[in-house]
Amino acid sequence: xxxxxxxxxxxxxxxxxxxxxxxxxxxxxxxxxxxxxxxxxxxxxxxxxxxxxxxxxxxxxxxxxxxxxxxxxxxxxxxxxxxxxxxxxxxxxxxxxxxxxxxxxxxxxxxxxxxxxxxxxxxxxxxxxxxxxxxxxxxxxxxxxx
Amino acid sequence: xxxxxxxxxxxxxxxxxxxxxxxxxxxxxxxxxxxxxxxxxxxxxxxxxxxxxxxxxxxxxxxxxxxxxxxxxxxxxxxxxxxxxxxxxxxxxxxxxxxxxxxxxxxxxxxxxxxxxxxxxxxxxxxxxxxxxxxxxxxxxxxxxxxxxxxxxxxxxxxxxxxxxxxxxxxxxxxxxxxxxxxxxxxxxxxxxxxxxxxxxxxxxxxxxxxxxxxxxxxxxxxxxxxxxxxxxxxxxxxxxxxxxxxxxxxxxxxxxxxxxxxxxxxxxxxxxxxxxxxxxxxxxxxxxxxxxxxxxxxxxxxxxxxxxxxxxxxxxxxxxxxxxxxxxxxxxxxxxxxxxxxxxxx
Numbered sequence: 139x140x141x142x143x144x145x146x147x148x149x150x151x152x153x154x155x156x157x158x159x160x161x162x163x164x165x166x167x168x169x170x171x172x173x174x175x176x177x178x179x180x181x182x183x184x185x186x187x188x189x190x191x192x193x194x195x196x197x198x199x200x201x202x203x204x205x206x207x208x209x210x211x212x213x214x215x216x217x218x219x220x221x222x223x224x225x226x227x228x229x230x231x232x233x234x235x236x237x238x239x240x241x242x243x244x245x246x247x248x249x250x251x252x253x254x255x256x257x258x259x260x261x262x263x264x265x266x267x268x269x270x271x272x273x274x275x276x277x278x279x280x281x282x283x284x
Numbered sequence: 285x286x287x288x289x290x291x292x293x294x295x296x297x298x299x300x301x302x303x304x305x306x307x308x309x310x311x312x313x314x315x316x317x318x319x320x321x322x323x324x325x326x327x328x329x330x331x332x333x334x335x336x337x338x339x340x341x342x343x344x345x346x347x348x349x350x351x352x353x354x355x356x357x358x359x360x361x362x363x364x365x366x367x368x369x370x371x372x373x374x375x376x377x378x379x380x381x382x383x384x385x386x387x388x389x390x391x392x393x394x395x396x397x398x399x400x401x402x403x404x405x406x407x408x409x410x411x412x413x414x415x416x417x418x419x420x421x422x423x424x425x426x427x428x429x430x431x432x433x434x435x436x437x438x439x440x441x442x443x444x445x446x447x448x449x450x451x452x453x454x455x456x457x458x459x460x461x462x463x464x465x466x467x468x469x470x471x472x473x474x475x476x477x478x479x480x481x482x483x484x485x486x487x488x489x490x491x492x493x494x495x496x497x498x499x500x501x502x503x504x505x506x507x508x509x510x511x512x513x514x515x516x517x518x519x520x521x522x523x524x525x526x527x528x529x530x531x532x533x534x535x536x537x538x539x540x541x542x543x544x545x546x547x548x549x550x551x552x553x554x555x556x557x558x559x560x561x562x563x564x565x566x567x568x569x570x571x572x573x574x575x576x577x578x579x580x581x582x583x584x585x586x587x588x589x590x591x592x593x594x595x596x597x598x599x600x601x602x603x604x605x606x607x608x609x610x611x612x613x614x615x616x617x618x619x620x621x622x623x624x625x626x627x628x629x630x631x
Contacts, residue, residue: 193558194531194539197551201540214614224612227621228595232561232609234620235590239494240554240583241502250622263622279502282547 151205151271155180155264156191158223161212161253168257169264176264179271180208187211189222193233196247200280206246206271210263213251223251242279245270287435288475292408293340295474296380299406301335303378309404310359310375313348314338321431322416326351340380341433342414342451345572348379349388349523353397376402382410384458384567386467387600388523391563394600394607397526400469407470409478412452412459413568414438417577419454423447458568458581461486468601487589489582505550511576512549514542518580519556521573524563531555557583562591562609563599 157163163184169176181204185191188211199207209230211223230249238244248270250263286294300312316327316337324343328351329335359375381389386405393400419428423440432439438449452460463486466477485491493504516532519525531539532552540555541548557580564584571581592598594617595608618624 193555197554198537198539201547201551214618221612224614224616225609227616227618228609228612229561231594231617231620232587232590233558236558236561236583236587237554238498239490239501239586240505240550241498241500243498248622249620252623259623259626262626266622266626280547280550282541282545 149272149276150177151179151268151276152181152203153179153206153208153267153271154199154204155182155208155210156185156188156195157182157252158188158190158211158218159184159186160218161216162188162210162250162260164254165210165252165256165260168254169260170257172257174258174261176261177268179268180264187217187219187222188226188230189217189219191226193229196233197280200242200246200277201282203277203281205274205277206248206267208248208250208263208267210250210252210260213253216253243274245274246277287433288411289341289433292474293338296340296406296408297335297338299472299474300329300338300378301332303404304329304332304335308376309378311355312338312378313351313355314380315340315344315348321428322414322419328355340408342412342438342455343416345413345416345456345569346521347385347388347523347567347569348381349385349392349567350521350569352377352379352389352403352523353392353526356398356402374402376404378404378406380408381405381467381470382408383462383465383467384410384565385523386469387464387565388567390469390600390603391565391607392523393603394610395563400603404472405467405470407467407473409467409473409475410459410462410465412455412462412465413572414451414454415456415572418456419449422449422454456568456572457489457579458566458571458585461488462566464598464601469603487585489579490586490589493582493586505553506546508582509549509553509578509580510546512544512553512578513576514544514549514552515575517573517575518570518578521569522560523567523569524560525556531559553580553583556580557587560584561587562595562597562607564588565598565600 191209196207217223237247248267252260303309312329314327315324317339318325322343355377361370392398426445427442428440430441436451440447461483463481463483540551568581591608597608
């Protein structure tokens with residue numbers, strides 16, 4: 139993103155959302171079908187399970203210019219693959235602390251549990267994440283200028 | 285009166301010779317002197333007479349666990365990935381192991397990199413290894429031609445230089461804050477077990493940085509890795525880094541650029557450390573191998589601290605206990621999850 143765009147008042151963040159196929163993606167779909175309004179800042183990547191999302195992917199999103207990242211999966215206990223999100227939960231907890239340790243602002247990388255029936259909650263999460271990232275402004279730390 | 289390390293050397297040679305002579309092991313992995321002072325090189329003794337070349341002192345900084353799986357594989361008949369494992373018992377390898385090295389061997393057993401039955405571990409309770417860079421700093425980077433080691437001091441000599449240095453002052457940071465100096469798995473011990481050390485501020489280095497603001501932490505991180513030349517010595521010295529293709533070498537997708545661009549260096553260090561989460565035993569090999577003096581161990585130490593705080597376990601303490609990030613509990617902490625914190629607000 140060039141400096142001109144950064145200074146624009148009407149800057150809209152770009153947020154990469156990794157949504158699990160079985161719950162959160164369906165939740166996002168339901169939000170759309172139910173016509174809940176939420177900010178258009180999310181770019182959704184459908185993944186088989188939140189356990190599929192590795193730190194590599196999250197950092198790659200930031201490196202490629204995403205202002206924020208959201209990873210969302212099934213509620214613990216509801217994983218289609220029984221335990222994928224339990225493993226993911228441990229990994230994300232450690233990763234989130236670690237990224238904050240090296241100076242990435244809290245709020246850049248977010249995690250949530252959204253089931254297939256929670257369209258309204260998805261819209262809520264999308265609003266919350268967007269407002270957090272908006273407050274932080276455009277990402278600067280790990281963005282590579284290609 | 286021989287020093288402690290001299291008597292360990294003698295006993296190590298004796299045990300290695302015995303293992304090789306009796307045919308219990310096909311090779312013994314230890315250390316021998318390098319070509320310059322304060323640098324030791326890993327050494328594989330394959331004949332009983334080779335055992336005399338084994339050395340033990342305070343400069344054995346690289347983790348021998350790193351060389352163990354490839355050494356074991358070198359004694360297996362060649363096979364393709366899908367071929368069945370060879371029948372019958374395979375040759376064993378002997379190895380010297382301090383606390384952290386033995387914990388890395390536990391991790392390797394848990395991650396199916398080697399079999400416990402195939403290694404004969406000679407345990408040595410660690411007194412801490414010396415940081416070469418600290419010695420060089422202590423003598424203002426003067427030329428050092430010889431270092432003689434006493435139990436509690438180092439006698440450093442060079443052209444126009446003769447100085448006695450207190451050993452503990454130049455011990456590596458990770459050894460100074462080490463709580464488990466005893467090997468957790470071993471077949472024979474040299475010397476006595478000393479028990480866990482009581483260190484109150486073992487995470488002091490990490491806490492100092494945690495207390496900074498986000499901006500200052502980023503400042504610290506970028507300045508720490510600024511001098512990185514991306515030689516990957518830290519990765520190559522690490523017993524956890526055994527992937528056939530490392531993420532830095534992937535080209536499709538290319539997770540991290542190959543230049544010294546600051547962003548790519550940062551991502552390399554973040555991911556290298558993160559891949560060691562819940563597995564790192566804080567052996568300090570990465571830092572000792574770094575030619576630029578980057579303290580990347582603080583990153584893995586932070587991960588170690590978090591894993592201990594969140595899940596109450598440390599890597600490699602026992603073969604039965606699964607690695608923290610390859611297991612889970614139903615009620616793991618999840619306050620960091622957005623939807624969970626919403627619930628808290630509603631209450």
